[in-house]
Amino acid sequence: MKAGSEKGYSVFFLHGSPARTFSTIMTFLIIGLAAGVYVWYSRVGNDPTPDSIVGYAFAFSGTTFLILAAVGFSMSRRSRKRVIGGLNGALHWHIAFAFIGLSLLFLHSFGNFNPRTGTYALYGMIALVISGFIGRTFDRLMPRLIAKEARKALTEQGEDRIESITRKLQSVVVHNTREELRAFTATPDVMVASGGRQNTTVVAPEPGKQRGGNSSQERQPQGDSAAALPTSWDLAYISLEETPQELGSDPQYRFVPDRKSALARPGALIPGAQEHMVSLQLVENALEREQFYRYIIRYWRIFHITLALTTIGLTLWHIEYALQLLIPVWLHH
Amino acid sequence: MPKPGPVLLHKTGSQVTQEIRACIGCNECLLACPALAEPITIDVLNYETISGSISPPVARFARECYQCGACVSPCPVGLHRDSMMMWLKVRLLRSEREE
Numbered sequence: 001m002k003a004g005s006e007k008g009y010s011v012f013f014l015h016g017s018p019a020r021t022f023s024t025i026m027t028f029l030i031i032g033l034a035a036g037v038y039v040w041y042s043r044v045g046n047d048p049t050p051d052s053i054v055g056y057a058f059a060f061s062g063t064t065f066l067i068l069a070a071v072g073f074s075m076s077r078r079s080r081k082r083v084i085g086g087l088n089g090a091l092h093w094h095i096a097f098a099f100i101g102l103s104l105l106f107l108h109s110f111g112n113f114n115p116r117t118g119t120y121a122l123y124g125m126i127a128l129v130i131s132g133f134i135g136r137t138f139d140r141l142m143p144r145l146i147a148k149e150a151r152k153a154l155t156e157q158g159e160d161r162i163e164s165i166t167r168k169l170q171s172v173v174v175h176n177t178r179e180e181l182r183a184f185t186a187t188p189d190v191m192v193a194s195g196g197r198q199n200t201t202v203v204a205p206e207p208g209k210q211r212g213g214n215s216s217q218e219r220q221p222q223g224d225s226a227a228a229l230p231t232s233w234d235l236a237y238i239s240l241e242e243t244p245q246e247l248g249s250d251p252q253y254r255f256v257p258d259r260k261s262a263l264a265r266p267g268a269l270i271p272g273a274q275e276h277m278v279s280l281q282l283v284e285n286a287l288e289r290e291q292f293y294r295y296i297i298r299y300w301r302i303f304h305i306t307l308a309l310t311t312i313g314l315t316l317w318h319i320e321y322a323l324q325l326l327i328p329v330w331l332h333h
Numbered sequence: 334m335p336k337p338g339p340v341l342l343h344k345t346g347s348q349v350t351q352e353i354r355a356c357i358g359c360n361e362c363l364l365a366c367p368a369l370a371e372p373i374t375i376d377v378l379n380y381e382t383i384s385g386s387i388s389p390p391v392a393r394f395a396r397e398c399y400q401c402g403a404c405v406s407p408c409p410v411g412l413h414r415d416s417m418m419m420w421l422k423v424r425l426l427r428s429e430r431e432e
Contacts, residue, residue: 006386006387006389006391006393006425007392007429009396009422009429010396013396015370015393015397017370017371019370077365077403082365084366084372084373085369085370085371087364087365087367087403088367088369090367091367139399139401140399142399142400143398143400143419143422144422144426146342146343146400146419146422147422147423147426148426150342150343150422150423153343154343157346158346158349158420159347160345290342297401
């Protein structure tokens with residue numbers, strides 16, 4: 001796989017776009033301006049409270065910015081008139097408006113956190129902005145982690161690794177099954193071999209001798225071909241002659257592996273398969289992790305939307321509480 | 334609201350190639366993408382997804398893509414641009430190792 005001019009996928013990448021730069025500058029500018037007004041009014045003003053003129057100004061402008069943050073991005077997503085990169089700009093403004101709105105509403109409190117409704121609404125907004133910040137961090141981290149897991153699940157040629165391992169595993173099993181059959185049928189006589197794979201004792205009868213040599217010509221050739229060819233399913237090919245087991249006096253086939261032999265080890269009959277099984281397990285774990293990371297991305301978004309709805313509810317509750325206090329005052333004036 | 338129960342995101346190379354061949358180049362996926370900050374043509378993106386070198390704008394787009402899936406539903410032929418972007422990310426990761 002070649003990647004000529006651009007390589008690598010670092011976590012700490014930062015690509016500046018005009019929308020990102022402009023929205024960041026505007027965020028700092030507005031928050032700085034609001035902080036300046038706050039400091040000035042706290043020193044000069046005679047009523048630095050949430051229900052002062054400046055307090056209201058912070059409240060209305062903060063609420064407007066939060067409404068813009070909430071509605072702007074959703075409207076852009078649903079808009080029919082779209083341009084390439086337009087949604088990205090809307091996303092940056094969504095983040096900028098959220099930060100500005102939260103800052104202005106925080107200043108609106110003037111350090112007065114007594115009214116519960118307002119405090120809860122502020123907590124909701126803080127949680128919402130933090131969840132958005134964490135969500136953006138996840139948006140940066142999770143796709144990279146998913147890509148890492150996907151890389152484990154794919155071969156260098158881009159094939160499915162599970163399929164590739166399964167194919168190899170299947171060929172190993174087929175090969176070893178043939179080897180096993182060969183070990184059984186290689187010699188009809190008593191065979192005591194030593195060492196490694198042949199470290200077994202196979203006691204086999206000699207059907208030809210039992211039947212007085214009549215069937216010596218009918219006996220199938222032993223070895224690879226005999227072991228490899230399966231018995232035909234067709235009944236016409238089934239011999240009506242007695243099998244060695246039916247003769248009664250014959251000793252049965254016995255496979256007695258030596259306890260010290262390597263063959264007694266589990267999985268010894270399929271060497272190489274164990275490694276494939278392990279790598280299969282690794283790929284399966286990678287797939288599970290990939291799915292888990294996707295769950296995080298999706299459910300964090302659901303969590304953020306739920307938090308936004310909760311914050312809207314708390315804000316409306318606070319507005320209703322504030323109006324209960326303010327409307328009599330306005331009517332009295 | 335996103336649908337619960339995500340499935341695996343990645344596809345094999347042959348599946349990605351198949352999807353790119355089926356792309357009609359309507360640009361709907363790029364218009365719906367909130368991660369794309371600079372103009373990229375769908376032809377360039379398709380070409381660089383499966384072969385050749387990855388140009389800086391396409392690489393930036395691949396890194397910025399956060400797999401939200403907004404590109405999937407507008408596709409008139411039902412392709413999975415998010416899987417293609419994941420393939421591009423895997424290519425970038427591999428190139429990191431080569432580096």
